[in-house]
Amino acid sequence: MINNKSMNYPNGKKFNENIVSNNKKIINSGNRGMKFENDINITNDYYLRNGICLIYKRPTPVNIVHVDYTRNIITEAYFEKESTTDYNGVYKGKYIDFEAKSTKLKTSFPLSNIFKHQIEHLKKVIKHGGIAFFLINFSTLDKTYLLQASYIINFYETRDRESIPLEEIAKNGYEINKGYIPRYDYIKIIDKLYFK
Amino acid sequence: MINNKSMNYPNGKKFNENIVSNNKKIINSGNRGMKFENDINITNDYYLRNGICLIYKRPTPVNIVHVDYTRNIITEAYFEKESTTDYNGVYKGKYIDFEAKSTKLKTSFPLSNIFKHQIEHLKKVIKHGGIAFFLINFSTLDKTYLLQASYIINFYETRDRESIPLEEIAKNGYEINKGYIPRYDYIKIIDKLYFK
Numbered sequence: 001m002i003n004n005k006s007m008n009y010p011n012g013k014k015f016n017e018n019i020v021s022n023n024k025k026i027i028n029s030g031n032r033g034m035k036f037e038n039d040i041n042i043t044n045d046y047y048l049r050n051g052i053c054l055i056y057k058r059p060t061p062v063n064i065v066h067v068d069y070t071r072n073i074i075t076e077a078y079f080e081k082e083s084t085t086d087y088n089g090v091y092k093g094k095y096i097d098f099e100a101k102s103t104k105l106k107t108s109f110p111l112s113n114i115f116k117h118q119i120e121h122l123k124k125v126i127k128h129g130g131i132a133f134f135l136i137n138f139s140t141l142d143k144t145y146l147l148q149a150s151y152i153i154n155f156y157e158t159r160d161r162e163s164i165p166l167e168e169i170a171k172n173g174y175e176i177n178k179g180y181i182p183r184y185d186y187i188k189i190i191d192k193l194y195f196k
Numbered sequence: 197m198i199n200n201k202s203m204n205y206p207n208g209k210k211f212n213e214n215i216v217s218n219n220k221k222i223i224n225s226g227n228r229g230m231k232f233e234n235d236i237n238i239t240n241d242y243y244l245r246n247g248i249c250l251i252y253k254r255p256t257p258v259n260i261v262h263v264d265y266t267r268n269i270i271t272e273a274y275f276e277k278e279s280t281t282d283y284n285g286v287y288k289g290k291y292i293d294f295e296a297k298s299t300k301l302k303t304s305f306p307l308s309n310i311f312k313h314q315i316e317h318l319k320k321v322i323k324h325g326g327i328a329f330f331l332i333n334f335s336t337l338d339k340t341y342l343l344q345a346s347y348i349i350n351f352y353e354t355r356d357r358e359s360i361p362l363e364e365i366a367k368n369g370y371e372i373n374k375g376y377i378p379r380y381d382y383i384k385i386i387d388k389l390y391f392k
Contacts, residue, residue: 054324056280059257062270074258077270084252093325095286128250129289
């Protein structure tokens with residue numbers, strides 16, 4: 001069930017912490033991935049309300065087999081294999097596409113967290129001139145980094161190691177300090193990297 | 197149930213007509229909207245395979261309430277109110293966002309086919325510099341037009357009429373001739389309008 005924690009923005013508007021949440025993951029609510037994802041959703045909601053950019057969480061692809069139309073309830077459906085990333089949208093006309101991942105580990109980020117089809121998708125995004133990246137959260141350390149997809153793709157494809165050491169991430173990525181509103185101001189980094 | 201019609205591309209690769217279809221609408225398979233939507237999905241699949249652009253159909257947002265984890269089946273879920281459009285993606289770095297609509301009528305396109313939240317969404321896309329449009333199909337006439345979202349938004353908001361006459365659409369839009377592969381080569385028009 002959805003736990004609706006509500007809070008107020010400084011402008012007095014109410015909003016719902018789970019407003020843009022991925023349903024599948026609501027079920028796993030409370031896990032580290034969900035916490036980070038919620039923080040990203042809150043950040044995107046802030047961006048939306050303040051006219052900074054337009055980034056949406058893609059709905060979970062579900063294969064619907066049976067619907068009870070008398071009550072309008074889906075009574076049989078299956079999770080589909082996801083073929084893309086969690087988030088996409090637009091910033092200053094440019095196409096934005098990224099994946100947000102969280103790990104409990106303290107020294108490295110395991111590549112097993114990333115799926116081959118996500119790598120393939122992000123390669124296509126880059127090929128078509130879109131801006132592609134990862135947000136990687138080390139939940140135990142409370143540290144978060146933005147990494148350009150090209151870096152992760154290269155690491156993934158050469159696969160010298162099964163995980164990316166934290167020091168490599170710190171060296172090649174951009175740390176995002178956690179705030180209250182917005183939680184993770186990642187678009188500031190995108191702005192510096194692609195629009196300055 | 198999904199009816200998997202398969203066919204071959206000239207390059208010999210198999211593909212599935214329903215490969216990128218919206219599940220909710222598969223249930224209503226056979227209706228005019230579904231036919232047009234499938235043609236757009238086939239077009240997007242062609243664009244994807246030929247490296248022309250990257251356009252995805254957004255999954256239907258579903259609110260999942262109960263999952264039987266022993267069999268991994270969703271046993272209770274509800275359709276969520278959709279807040280955006282059907283398609284988005286990237287072409288030459290730019291963000292693309294559009295809605296595809298079909299009508300059986302022969303002389304006009306009723307605005308009741310467009311939802312207020314879609315208008316609000318497309319206004320935001322334009323504000324952020326994205327490319328926003330509608331593909332409008334007159335199924336009985338077998339005629340299809342691309343209309344820039346700004347035109348439709350203006351018509352929608354002034355609302356002098358409840359529908360847009362076909363002659364207005366023909367005058368202000370761009371006709372897309374139906375082909376075999378790709379079915380509706382809409383990106384050619386986008387190219388002329390925004391990249392020349």
